[in-house]
Amino acid sequence: MQYTIKLPNLHATKEFAKLISQSINPNFVITLKGDLGAGKTTLVREVLYHLGVVGSVKSPTYILVEPYIVNDIQINHFDLYRFNDPDEWIESGFDEYFSSNCICFIEWPEKADSYLPQVDWKLQITVDDETRSIEINSQSDKGRECLMQLTKIAAR
């Protein structure tokens, strides 16, 4: 299943982040693709706030992964931009970050190549001035169910 939406400004992106937070639940993996500055971190940050993360949500560009725990849910926000080789996925022990109680967001998933775990949503952001176009493709049964949930809430 595929869903696309145009977000004309930052406010619209924040509103859409709320929809995402209401549509997903633990045991979920989202990859985010898009150019540098497309808005991957901005979107994840807003989703995390809606999931209940308080305080600052920094871009994990230099540390590769930023973990959070909120309401007994583990949230892991990856940014693999600085991977020089996909093998760093194994060297960093990143498989250990995936469990049934966890929601994972992965920026620059292409850097991990075939090491990536099963993904539920592939999300792509394209930029046109201030407007962001977002395309979500579900990759699993659960991903499809959650995307249907998102379209239902969006139609309200």
Ligand SMILES: Nc1ncnc2c1ncn2[C@@H]1O[C@H](COP(=O)(O)OP(=O)(O)OP(=O)(O)O)[C@@H](O)[C@H]1O
């Ligand atoms: N409609 C919009 N939605 C989201 N961000 C927007 C929008 N319009 C402008 N922006 C700006 O675009 C920038 C996106 O930066 P961000 O760090 O989120 O990108 P990124 O995709 O994570 O980049 P990187 O690949 O470097 O991690 C922010 O400065 C944000 O304010």
Ligand SMILES: [Mg+2]
């Ligand atoms: Mg980023």
